[in-house]
Amino acid sequence: MARAGAIPRVLSIAGSDPSGGAGIQADLKSIAAMGGYGMAAIAALTAQNTRGVTAVHTPPAEFLAAQLEAVSSDIEVDAVKIGMLGTAEAIRTVRAWLERTRPPVVVLDPVMIATSGDRLLADDAEEALAALLPQAHLLTPNLPELAALLKEPVPATWEEALAAGLRLSERTGSAVLVKGGHLDGADCPDALVDARHEDGPVLAEIGGRRVATQNTHGTGCSLSSALATVQARTGDWARSLAVTKEWLEGALTASDRLEVGRGHGPVHHFHHAEAAVPLAPGEFAESLWADIAKVRAEIDALPFVAELEAGTLPEAHFAYYLTQDALYLNGYSRVLARVSALAPTEEEQLFWAEGAHACLEVEAELHRTWLSRHPTVAPDAAGSPAEAAPTGGRAVTAAQGPVTKAYVDHLLAASASGSYAVLAAAALPCYWIYAEVGAALHSRHAARSDAADHPYGAWIGTYADERFAEATRRAIAFTDAAGRRASAGEQEAMREAFMASSVYEREFFDAPRRHA
Ligand SMILES: Nc1ncnc2c1ncn2[C@@H]1O[C@H](COP(=O)(O)OP(=O)(O)OP(=O)(O)O)[C@@H](O)[C@H]1O
Ligand SMILES: Cc1ncc(CO)c(N)n1
Numbered sequence: 109m110a111r112a113g114a115i116p117r118v119l120s121i122a123g124s125d126p127s128g129g130a131g132i133q134a135d136l137k138s139i140a141a142m143g144g145y146g147m148a149a150i151a152a153l154t155a156q157n158t159r160g161v162t163a164v165h166t167p168p169a170e171f172l173a174a175q176l177e178a179v180s181s182d183i184e185v186d187a188v189k190i191g192m193l194g195t196a197e198a199i200r201t202v203r204a205w206l207e208r209t210r211p212p213v214v215v216l217d218p219v220m221i222a223t224s225g226d227r228l229l230a231d232d233a234e235e236a237l238a239a240l241l242p243q244a245h246l247l248t249p250n251l252p253e254l255a256a257l258l259k260e261p262v263p264a265t266w267e268e269a270l271a272a273g274l275r276l277s278e279r280t281g282s283a284v285l286v287k288g289g290h291l292d293g294a295d296c297p298d299a300l301v302d303a304r305h306e307d308g309p310v311l312a313e314i315g316g317r318r319v320a321t322q323n324t325h326g327t328g329c330s331l332s333s334a335l336a337t338v339q340a341r342t343g344d345w346a347r348s349l350a351v352t353k354e355w356l357e358g359a360l361t362a363s364d365r366l367e368v369g370r371g372h373g374p375v376h377h378f379h380h381a382e383a384a385v386p387l388a389p390g391e392f393a394e395s396l397w398a399d400i401a402k403v404r405a406e407i408d409a410l411p412f413v414a415e416l417e418a419g420t421l422p423e424a425h426f427a428y429y430l431t432q433d434a435l436y437l438n439g440y441s442r443v444l445a446r447v448s449a450l451a452p453t454e455e456e457q458l459f460w461a462e463g464a465h466a467c468l469e470v471e472a473e474l475h476r477t478w479l480s481r482h483p484t485v486a487p488d489a490a491g492s493p494a495e496a497a498p499t500g501g502r503a504v505t506a507a508q509g510p511v512t513k514a515y516v517d518h519l520l521a522a523s524a525s526g527s528y529a530v531l532a533a534a535a536l537p538c539y540w541i542y543a544e545v546g547a548a549l550h551s552r553h554a555a556r557s558d559a560a561d562h563p564y565g566a567w568i569g570t571y572a573d574e575r576f577a578e579a580t581r582r583a584i585a586f587t588d589a590a591g592r593r594a595s596a597g598e599q600e601a602m603r604e605a606f607m608a609s610s611v612y613e614r615e616f617f618d619a620p621r622r623h624a
Contacts, residue, residue: 114186116144116340119179119211120333121172121202122191123152123164123219123228129374130156130222130326135189135333137377141355144337147183149175151202152194154228158325158369161226169197176205187213187340189333190244192228196236203236206243213339216244216282217332220253224325224372241280246300246345248332249276251290266291270299270310277303283311283345285335289327294318298353300345312346314353323363323373330375331356355380362600380596392591392599393584396533397540399603400610407545412617417549419563425620426564427479432512432619434474439508439516440538441467443523447535450528456586460532463579478567511619515612522605529590533602536587537609543580545617546571 120135128134132148139146151172155163179185188211193199206214218237220229229237238257241247254272255262258279263269266288273286283302288295296316301309331352338348362379407413412429415421441464448460508516522534550571559565591602 114341116186116337117147117183118144118187118189118333118337118340119147119149119185120189120191121149121151121176121193122189122217122329123154123194124150125154125156125326127157127325127369127374129158129368130329131191134326134329134374134377135191138330138334139189139337141359141377141381142334142337142352144187144340146333147179147185149179151198152192152228154192156222156224156226157371158373159371160224161222161228164194164228166194166198169195169201172198173201173205176201180205180209185209185211187211187215187336189336190214190216190240191329191332192219193237194228194233195230196233199233199236199240203240203243206240213336214244215246215248215332215336215339216241217248217328218253218257219328220256241276241282244280244282246283246285246335246339247276247280248285248287248328248335250287250328254284254286262290266297270301273299273301274303274309277301277309285332285349287328287331288316289324298349300349312349314349316353316357319357319360321360321363322371323360323366323375325369325372325374327356327360327375330359330377379600382596387592389585389592390588393588396536396587396591396603396606399607400537403607403610403614404541404544407541407614407617408548410614410617411621413545413549416564416568417552419565421564421620422624423563425624426567428509428620428624429617430474430478431506432509432616434471434479435506435508436512436516436616437467437471437474439512440519440535441465441471443516443519443531443535446523447528447531450526450531451586452528452590459579459582459586460535463583466579509619509623511612511615511623515609515616518608518612525601527598527601529587529594529598530601530605532583532587532590534605534609536583536606537613539576539580539583541610541613543577547577 118139120132120139122135123131125131125133131154132150136146136148149172153165154161190202193202220227222228234256249257251262251269254276258272258276260272263272269286269288269291273284277284281304283300286299286301288297296318297314298316299313300311302311303309305311334352334355335348338351339345342348356375358379359375359377362376363373366373366376368374412421412425444460444464444467448457448464451457451460519534522531525531549568553559553562553565553568556562591599594602
């Protein structure tokens, strides 16, 4: 019986993976991630990591029986997830316990082979496993396991997989989750089939998106234990699958952030949950900055930066850069005005509004000084003509280049998200990267003996503006505070926005070489 609102007590009977990505370790994380109370009876121990299994130790079956008895003699078990059992004796022990206790939800993941290809079930145990299958409400074999249980070749298409799943369901009387993880292609579909169901054999089919990652260690363990937990709460298999599949897709997407192991890494089970330890001031911004380390190194290596510093940058490139900067600043000013409109405090509202104002002043200054000396600059007219800039009524004749347009469009899309935190994160690289690149350029320039007759010396000098450095520090601090207040999902959106803007910053410095 589903107990609406109650915390499901879920027992995993499975093998241990000391690297924490599969087996009972993955089960306990998944059960907790789905809001359940996790318990674990250890059927086998493996020595494994993200690259493979090096040893397996199976304690005596009596000890497994003692663990099961200790749990069920005291605790009401709402759902059971069965994973690696290892030997025929362990399988028979679990079967006897299930027959006696009849838990209301039993999900059986017939673990035979790890993602790494290592065998996790003794050769002589397949028959015992076949006899255990009818005790489960749901079986979750991957395609090689489905084939092994049916003694058939591995299905090569989704249609073949569905038909094979139905045959296993017919044979066992259990429902089967057919999983597309092992098929090729951009989709990762799953289907719930039950040959004996009155509403027809296919109860649900979910066409998931395949996440581009090699971190798939323990996906089967995680999905099956999450399903057992949600099913104990909802009593509805199709709904439970929809919930767990979406969560697993998020866990796969966020898996790269874990940086665990060099092989098939684990998924991030708690990607959706807030950390219990709050971030210290500055920590969120620091993590954003660390995310873009590669992009920053790429910016430092751009010919534009080296040529600007050496004074060898072609004048046409410099002129293109300045023209596009003026056009960009006009769009960016409107974006900062929107950040101001969304700001939660008057202090922040004022700060971003001042930023919007300063952008228009810098734009006007560009026209008064540098651009008036390059009147012929008319780059790449592919973009739309820019609107008249509010600089004393004089119209800007040049068009936004492709990078400028894409960058501004990205910022406008972030403002459409309506989230102050996400928009601030999108706006921040323009301050932060510009300030860093400028400070480095300026200090190297100032150290030159011939700085005085450098063709771009006066321009590089403008980088040393202490007011801009101070504004950058405040923009970082406000974005950091918004990030620390944000939910896990919003933080992820902030990371994506910050990364995308940083990539546009790189493209912007490289645009003169490609489009001037
Ligand atoms: N790259 C991926 N992107 C999205 N979903 C995936 C991906 N790989 C696997 N899945 C999903 O993960 C779940 C488990 O699928 P799979 O068939 O890979 O299990 P498994 O082989 O038993 O896993 P494991 O042995 O690693 O524990 C399924 O819902 C599948 O659709
Ligand atoms: C202990 C254990 N159970 C299951 C799997 C399958 O992923 C594994 N690799 N290790």
